Amino acid sequence: MSDPLVSIRHLSRSFDIGSGRSRQVLKAVEDVSFHINRGETLGLVGESGSGKSTIGKMLVGSLPPSSGEMEILGQTITAGSGRRDWRRLRERVQFVFQDPHAALNPRMRVGQSIAEPLEIQGKLSRAERVARVADLMDLVGLPPSWTERFPHEFSGGQRQRIVIARALALNPEFVICDEAVASLDVSMQAQIINLLKDLQDRLGLSYLFIAHDLAVVRAASHRIAVLYAGQVVETAPRSDLFRTPLHPYTRALLDAVPRARRRGERPPVLGGEVPSLLNKPKGCNFSTRCPLANDHCRRVEPALRSFGPRQVACHFAGEGGDAISAA
């Protein structure tokens, strides 16, 4: 297999809260490692406080890591990296965020918004830019003749298409989608997920797809990493993860999703809430809510261990054997 496009190793990010004696450290992301292969979509799923958006911000360079490293398209980024290290990546890494209303300037015609990165780059003539914008509109399924319109003339789903067109203007290789369909209705979500997949096939893009919605992540991703309280608890190819979740948190997360076509009894509800990131429990972060937790779990933090194509951070993984041997 070729080298991964993106490798994250022992990445951490903490924030100082308060000062002096009341100073506390909030550990938003702690020792996270994962990789993304070329042409692959890695889904990053977690609830609030899981650290998924903090990871996204570090990957686009809007937030430096506290420690650890990120190797993105051959460029290594660490806590000490500066503008010069990012310069090589600026055009090749792009992002699509949740809110297409906030991402587009309401006073700018959408064609202008899409052309903006091309103007800043300064490689194309005006005529070439106009042609490129028309191509991009067509690529995301909008009539090229609509470039003179303003954002308010478009629906939420169409606006997200425009944001995607702009992200693709400079031919990036890696696109980070942070809750890219979260503000859309279900019928629009499906359209945008399908579009992202088509673009991946045509342009060979790789995605990090960050979302809180498991069903959306399943539809969009090849492989999925589950985060809990700032750490990866499980990574697996999508069908393995959904068929035989190995971490008790992954199991609980799947059980919690309401389903229109559930067969049989509703599973038991997971109690408690995500621990405070200012004061994480000793041992396993999930031990305060886990139905399996014992004294060992509450004392010793489980390492992320590999089982074939999967990784799990749970002391019980591999012991029960069923799920593991089936995988």
Add this chain to the structure above:
Amino acid sequence: MSDTVLQVRDLAVSFRTDRGWVPSVDSVNFALKGREALGIVGESGSGKSVTALSLLRLHDPRNTAITGEVLWQKRDILAMGTRDLQRLRGREIAMVFQDPIHTLNPVLTIADQIGESLRIHQGLTGKAARRRAIELLDQVRIPDAARRVDDYPHRLSGGQRQRVMIAIAIACQPKLLIADEPTTALDVTVQAQIMELLRQLRQDLGMAVILISHDLGLVSEFADRVMVMYAGQPVELSPAEPLFERPLHPYSEGLLAAIPDLDSDLDRLPTIPGAIPEPTRRPPGCRFAPRCSYALESCRSQALPMLVAADGRAARCTRHIPERQVSDV
């Protein structure tokens, strides 16, 4: 099930805008029995929240025109005087909203906020009110209620704030709880806890519940009956189970198909082409016709009432209900 407690007839709502009066919702007809759970589902712009707020006349009356009847135990809420209306709200019918951070007052303690409702509706003050507030927090499963009652809202998590809102809503043991997207702002594991709590309270207090949500899965696990809304009108009204097994309206069918399925690896998701029309640009005839793959020529010109099938299910479409029968649900 018991007798009908709520009967909504021909409810229609319009709002005044810069461009004149714009119709938002129309032709809403449904009945609710005591202890029944009705789900109202639809996407943004379907009119589900406008409908819910109209039941208690919570829109700004200066910019809203509501017509039709909302009969609560045979009294028309839309025709009621202000004092009767205020007595009804909170005491007989209570409401829970999406965003507990904006509905709780940040400078009052939990005890104060629950106490306000107890004082207004039940005349409880001082120690008695405090005791009842703690009891209510216990009932919504907030751990260590006797201490948390003195906390301010910012000390609570999103899930706990929604529990407090529910405590306030059930303080007077209402006969109907209207929950408008009560878990939309919450994480999925916390959502499951809140829905479990609502299920339990519904049983304990014998309340009827109207649950408004964009999430078909959520509604299907909670409601006895479901009303699907599209572009300001109900398009299907059916018991929950058959709706999800065999939807009668093409929009319900499309909506169900578009939900990414947790139990399969589809590479392409089914979609509904196009988008919901703006209230000012609703097509004549069936409002879903421009997006409907089954649409006939007559669908585009002729608007339909709700048609009732032999089994009592109703839909605004002739595809599965050929007989022309006007709904009188």
